[in-house]
Amino acid sequence: MSVVDRLRDALMAAFVAAVLALPLIGFETVDTGGPLGIRTRFDWIAYAAIVVFLGRFGMRYALDWRRRYRESLVDKLDPVEAIKHKSLLSDLGRKADKWLMPVLIGFAVILPFMPFATRTVVDLATVVLIYVMLGWGLNIVVGLAGLLDLGYVAFYAVGAYTYALLSQHFGFSFWLCLPLAGLFAASFGVILGFPVLRLRGDYLAIVTLGFGEIIRIVLLNWQVVTGGPNGISGIQRPSFFGIPFTNSPPEGTKAFHEVFGLEFASVHRIIFLYYVILVLALVTNLFTNRIRKLPVGRAWEALREDEIACKALGINPTNTKLTAFAIGAMFGGFAGSFFATRQGFISPESFTFIESAVILAIVVLGGMGSQAGIVLAAAFLTLLPEIAREFSLFRMLAFGAAMVLIMVWRPQGLLSHREPTLRLPRTAGGEAKP
């Protein structure tokens, strides 16, 4: 491409940008009481056009440079080597599940005792871990079984409300509610999954999406039980196996700091919550890794690859999918009840479609099926809005743009390697036995 061609191409892009910007950026509507007033901001259109012009021009150069670089690589190396060089990240992905996970887990365990770990940091890490757990839970449904679930947040909501309601009305403790919440969410998964899992994949997407909305609308309008838009507040905080985290425990009992002879600090509870979610998340991870080696886990992955072949081999697709759906929902329910106990307050606001989209994005961005990739994606997607909090107006804009750009850059996800469930034993020469 000659320079003139590039310039023409960039000019064209700038022109399109200017036309697109004309109505929505060029004119600003102003409330005047009566009909809408209009203020013009034509200078902004010029800025938008210039930015797009420069961006497009630069991007073409970058793309051409990358193409030339790859071509030169192919010339220099033999084809096998060239493919190996092609992407550093996918190579990283191959190794990631082996060494990255232990490193991440080790880091997570010592995090609260690091010098930089203030209350805010631990709080933030807890949020990241909630999303990691949700990502791992959804990964069972999307990554392993290949079912597209756009309403995962519904199960999260079911778990949260189960705990909130049970503890408020019956005084059940967190540790009793946790399994109940999982059970409840799983039964919701079965009820929903049973009629729709026989359908083709994309129908499942829309039905789960609709189900997520139904749950939210019901939570919003069933005022008597759920408190409607006001939600439920004053949810019981978790205790350290019966020992409460308070400064002034009720008569006859001892608080956490008294039992362990510590100075009272509110950060204790935060650190405790952090470890609870860490353990819950690790249980999810362990469960996923183990179940992949069981017949049902293998059947999930086989179904994802070829449903017809599975039917021919005598696997019942509906029941197999249903187990994946229910187990994924169960982990969503666990995470939900943890969320409720951490926040102490829940309302339908927390369970909108955007949450489902974020969780799905974590699974897909991380590289479907890669457990370590999900951790990275969860950290990225939760920390990005936090970092951009000062530009609060623009943070969701940046979030959406980041989702598009990462997908365009790496459609297969950040770490896209999937560990094979089975490996043929290797002989001394490194060759797989036939």
Place this chain on the structure above:
Amino acid sequence: MEYFLQQLINGITLGAVYALIAIGYTMVYGIIGMINFAHGEIYMIGAFIAVISFAVLGLVGVTWVPLALVIVLIVSMVITGLYGWTVERIAYRPLRGSSRLAPLISAIGMSIFLQNYVQIAQGAKIKPLQPMVRGGIELMKGETFSVTLSYLQIMIVLLTLALMAGFSWLIAATPLGRAQRACEQDRTMAALLGVNTDRTISLTFVLGAVLAAVAGVMVSLYYGVVDFYIGFLAGLKAFTAAVLGGIGSMQGAMLGGLLIGLIEAFWSAYFSIEYKDVAVFGILVVVLIFRPTGLLGRPEVEKV
């Protein structure tokens, strides 16, 4: 009886709007097999462009309503169509040929982006629009309730019917429609036979966006208010309509849109307005259980 008739009229009007949006979903799904999540946002942009154009025309002094309507429709269709094209070019074309989930995530990202873009550019407040097409025909006068068919409702339904007829002709009888149907059946084969598949897909997005823009203009006139969040629920319901009618089928989208509009109108009239969306999704599930391909969808033959 009067009440029923009035709800029927309202439901058909609403259904016409959903049908217009649903066509965009069903066409895109038919041709590249992806759920274009950003389509609801495209419709919202169409509605915003309509509100802004009306305000600008009011300032310039174009007050004759038919002329203003035609200008706004054209402006909104052209620019929204360009938005549709740009979205496809940026977010979906680079992902052609990758897994099924990648374009979906990209589309969700695009949807979040567009929603926030409009919110930042135009503010989060609800934008009111002065009623333009006033009056109507009183069909029946009951003791407590009289049935009116407003001119605006007549206009919406007639315009929708005209667009549908034009569109069916476009698909059935023009070279573009032929190319589109060819791509739908087998994209590789169509490309081998000299169909410019990339251009056909782009045009599909533009056409879908143009229809969504018409729906946006109509809704802004009908309800008189627009905000940056209207795209999500409208898009969701329009997609539900497309699935209900049988995704990939043009007539199915029209039928599905009409049904969704009627269900919504009658449910809010006779049961509860809060749970109208629950009713819509509930009926979708019931229909899918008994007719997994939707009402008019062709059953898909799976081959090994």
